[in-house]
Amino acid sequence: MIYVVCEPEDFFYDIYMIVSLYFPYEKVIDKKGECDISSGSMLIEVSFKLNDSTVASNCSLFVKDNMTYKSIGHCFENHTVWGSKKKSVKYCIKVSVFKLLKDYTKIEIPWGILTGIRPSKIVSELKSKAVVDGDIENILKSKYLIRNDKAKLVMKVSKNSYNLLNCDPKRISVYIDIPFCPSICLYCSFSSNPIMNWSKDMDDYMDALEYEITKCADFINKHFKVDTIYIGGGTPTSLNDCHFKRLLDIVSGSFEMDGISEFTVEAGRPDTITPSKLEAMKAAGVGRISINPQSMNDDTLKRIGRNHTSSEIVEKFRLARKLGFDYINMDMILGLPGENLDNVKYTLGSILKLSPENITVHTMAIKRASRLKEKIVKNEQVQLPPAELVEKMMDYVVETMDRSGYLPYYMYRQKMMMGNLENVGYCKSGFQCAYNIQMIEERETIAGFGAHAVSKAVFLDENRIERIANKKDVKEYMDSIKETTDNKLKAFKTLI
Template structure:
């Protein structure tokens, strides 16, 4: 256990995130002093009143107060990382990075005119990121730049949330409700959602929509009539003639029917997800998925027959009970299906998930240690398999409490990269979000300012307070017309 003491600075939250990375590898109790003084950052690791490891680094001068504070925080975190590395001998794959958007750092440094060689040196010497992760980060940043460079002035993207699922998976922490328990709320939810969508369409009229993404939950947990009702409403109120990308995260195969796929095709949905998470039946049963591997294959086949030519498939590495050979089997099965996108997620033990509840604190540490090496092998295998299918990494994000401190990566065939995924990660244009728990992000001044407008998470509150949700948006939109 580490007892942290911050002296002359308020970077406690960020430093605790660094400490959290090393917790599974630390035995015993230590004092950690993090000190800012005279443009120096110092970290001292103390055991029984003796300093056992110490690191001191100068802080670069800056021409603005904001940059000076960033530099100070950077070096305070770096010195703490160094002493904890000396204690444990454990190098983190992403070094001291704990944020969810690693490529944002690449874009920020490039805007400052820093070239790739200098960037690579900084990521190695200051951030302590492993070489393979630096390579991945820079490759993804270049792919993102291809997409972001085509953003137009006043352009927006739209997100629409459907917070229903047939069952709740063991690892899930999203805003999602059991369809069985909440089936009587679906129609009233759609009433409220369509009302909010109509307001957004009117308030943002004239602005080009680059991408529209319907996610969840599981959007195809709606029945055929409900899905058609929603898509008809979207088509009637939004100007979609010039839209570049229209996605429905169809998700779970047990919710997808031929008729739903026909409706999506008829309504010009150009990209869908069919997400197996694993192609191993024992795993699907263990995580609460009520479908078979054969159903995944059958739904994919029907989608192809109906002309769906841009299909994403999600998998998760580190699912309970899975070994490297299980992931290898999943990848072999996906290779036979030949989707245009594969998104590789690393398991995260999320605070609101059932898995988190099932793991006591001590068990969680042991579980993370046991999984870390397996996850690394699974990630390497996944990258090799995706590249062999002609899929290249184009977007990436990280989460807290990810097993092994790794990452999630989206792979796509050239020309099939998901625009919405890149926009939501890099926060380069406003994304207007509708639905329970949805968060609108208004982007101003080329990303220098982001205002968030949040909807309530509770399904019942969203339905009864829809006018309040609309008023929140009205005020947020008026703020910076």
């Protein structure tokens, strides 16, 4: 347990996020009054001084020695105020805590003080102000303390995506969430539901989804131009053939499909892909699909709870190609339980032999509500590779993707990622997924439909985003569908 003392307490969360980079499995407590020294392993004290032009942060680290805390580190930071005073204080505190813990642990955090921020958005904002690439890279390294190789990576991502960013406030993308899966993977905490538990309620879910989409589509078609459509989840293809066909009919019957630049369906799990579903997608105008291995090692697939084999992945990929799908994404995850570098090499090599247009490389994130996190808390053996090995896996992927001609075009980070690394989408030249770019860069309004979906109303002129979240729980979503739809329409009306 790590105690934090910060006066005032407004900045505890920012300190917590930095401490969690170095001690991801430690409980971090905002100390109020006396702390229980018998349970605390460490104490961090933070204070700051602010005037009109400068902010100074003082940070001290104490480690338990018998029944007292022993001072073992100190960091003082002094910075010029920029932007709001609160933002300047927050930055100064984060840098001082970061440097103090780096000196104490000797751990190199690749993304510096960035925690919940999308790194590519920083680059895009600087580019929009006509800052040149060389200066942007220096800012990433000096201001945000990002490691050199990661700064270069995010600059490459921007190079391959910046010209595709939306500048038209009348363009909108549609996201549809199907929150069901054939089974729940070991590492997943997403609000997915085993579809067998919802078979009797599926008609009701589809009714609610149809109501929400059709009520909003009339307004969207009148005032906006639909740019991309993305059906995700969950695993949309876990629906039976009848419900899946109905889903596609709802979409194609509701939105003006002429001029849509991209229509994606997350087919995802190969055990849910059938010839009839592929044919229905083709007939509905779906151009891009995902078939996601995560690993091509059968022992790993069993271990993480995916009810398919690597041979099924290859079989369904070839079937999709045979039926005319020439734009396919495949996902893989680095840091899966029990995997080593050779396993990753085998997975990536197997995927490259299939030559998909997109390959999305995820770093394992230990999600709070996952069965994996539960096992870790219970001290069960989960065989997670160490962070150093996961970083070697990522280094191998970066080198191999570059050698194979794939370009990094979008990226994002999550909490509790192993090695504090990243997720990167790679593409063959000319195959950047437009929805992924707009979703990460938050430059285009997203209309989200279905349980767990989040709509984002983007006010480009104000550099402002308004989030409208649907209910996560499927039953609550169905019960509140009229209120959900009315709230969404009310928010969208403020855009016109």
